Amino acid sequence: MRIYEKAPAKINLVLDVLSKRTDGFHEVEMIMTMVDLADRLEMEPLDRDAIIISSQAGYIPLDEKNLAFQAARLLKDRYDVSQGVYIHLDKKIPVAAGLAGGSSDAAATLRGLNRLWQLNIPEQELCTLGAELGSDVPFCVTGGTAIARGRGEKLEVIASPPQCWVVLAKPPINVSTADIYGKFRLHEQRERPSITQMRQALENKSFAQMCTKLGNSLENVTLQLYPEVKQLKESMIKLGADGVLMSGSGPTVFGLVSKEAKLARIYNGLRGFCKEVYVVRMLSN
Ligand SMILES: C[C@](O)(CO)[C@H](O)COP(=O)(O)OP(=O)(O)OC[C@H]1O[C@@H](n2ccc(N)nc2=O)[C@H](O)[C@@H]1O
Numbered sequence: 571m572r573i574y575e576k577a578p579a580k581i582n583l584v585l586d587v588l589s590k591r592t593d594g595f596h597e598v599e600m601i602m603t604m605v606d607l608a609d610r611l612e613m614e615p616l617d618r619d620a621i622i623i624s625s626q627a628g629y630i631p632l633d634e635k636n637l638a639f640q641a642a643r644l645l646k647d648r649y650d651v652s653q654g655v656y657i658h659l660d661k662k663i664p665v666a667a668g669l670a671g672g673s674s675d676a677a678a679t680l681r682g683l684n685r686l687w688q689l690n691i692p693e694q695e696l697c698t699l700g701a702e703l704g705s706d707v708p709f710c711v712t713g714g715t716a717i718a719r720g721r722g723e724k725l726e727v728i729a730s731p732p733q734c735w736v737v738l739a740k741p742p743i744n745v746s747t748a749d750i751y752g753k754f755r756l757h758e759q760r761e762r763p764s765i766t767q768m769r770q771a772l773e774n775k776s777f778a779q780m781c782t783k784l785g786n787s788l789e790n791v792t793l794q795l796y797p798e799v800k801q802l803k804e805s806m807i808k809l810g811a812d813g814v815l816m817s818g819s820g821p822t823v824f825g826l827v828s829k830e831a832k833l834a835r836i837y838n839g840l841r842g843f844c845k846e847v848y849v850v851r852m853l854s855n
């Protein structure tokens with residue numbers, strides 16, 4: 571038997587950092603949603619007890635550093651699975667982009683192997699397991715649109731965003747999430763983004779309100795360290811995107827666009843200085 575799972579990318583419509591915790595993580599409140607840019611995973615049982623990862627992408631680890639490998643190993647260990655698995659990752663999500671590509675692969679592996687090995691693990695338990703692999707993994711297990719609290723693992727499902735286009739642009743730089751959180755200073759924040767107001771915008775299905783309520787507390791840290799991200803954000807605004815924000819810890823910047831007629835200008839304008847530009851749809855639940 572061979573099974574397939576889609577692993578979509580996420581964007582943070584709001585990311586509010588509340589405090590620094592004693593365990594090295596930060597207490598956050600985020601509104602996350604999925605977009606239809608996705609990796610595709612193919613999983614097949616192996617006769618021998620091994621986890622084999624392959625990918626067409628030459629730039630990700632294929633050993634135990636791969637989050638899909640870690641997810642498979644976690645399930646094997648916890649549920650005493652002796653069967654091995656071959657997992658092929660067809661990568662479409664840019665790597666280390668702030669789009670949770672690795673986390674979504676891990677989540678898709680948990681969902682997929684739960685089916686392949688007929689483990690019948692409830693979704694809530696898959697989320698708990700996922701939290702051991704990374705803060706974004708529980709959300710990637712459930713997908714949809716949610717408020718994520720704690721370090722990202724406490725999820726509350728909320729209304730999905732109104733349909734729109736999402737333009738994603740990733741400058742060719744690597745940003746470390748740990749580094750950005752490490753450089754974040756709570757008292758230096760000028761304005762806090764509002765979870766409540768964004769939630770309201772989504773409930774109202776108001777595209778205009780959603781665009782004005784976008785906010786990410788980590789954005790200033792990344793923008794100060796990497797002027798090219800700031801420039802990218804300014805360009806997207808100038809080219810006519812209705813709402814623009816950096817996703818996660820960056821460096822990907824996303825633009826929300828309601829009218830299809832605007833897309834070509836924005837895409838072509840960005841492609842002038844940024845190789846990785848994608849036009850996708852918001853995924854509604
Ligand atoms: C930036 C976001 O992607 C937004 O969705 C997440 O908050 C980060 O999620 P992630 O990449 O899955 O993060 P993890 O792999 O769990 O953590 C990487 C590092 O980021 C920092 N980190 C992460 C999450 C969090 N709530 N507080 C933190 O301070 C920690 O230094 C941690 O060692």
Ligand SMILES: Nc1ncnc2c1ncn2[C@@H]1O[C@H](COP(=O)(O)OP(=O)(O)OP(=O)(O)O)[C@@H](O)[C@H]1O
Pocket residue numbers: 629630631635636637638659664665666667668669670671672673675676706747818819820
């Ligand atoms: N399946 C995978 N796909 C992509 N990267 C992976 C994978 N497994 C491990 N990695 C490693 O994880 C690191 C982060 O990649 P990823 O694409 O998950 O970052 P990200 O989009 O910034 O994640 P987040 O938004 O959760 O912070 C990379 O350095 C990469 O080598």
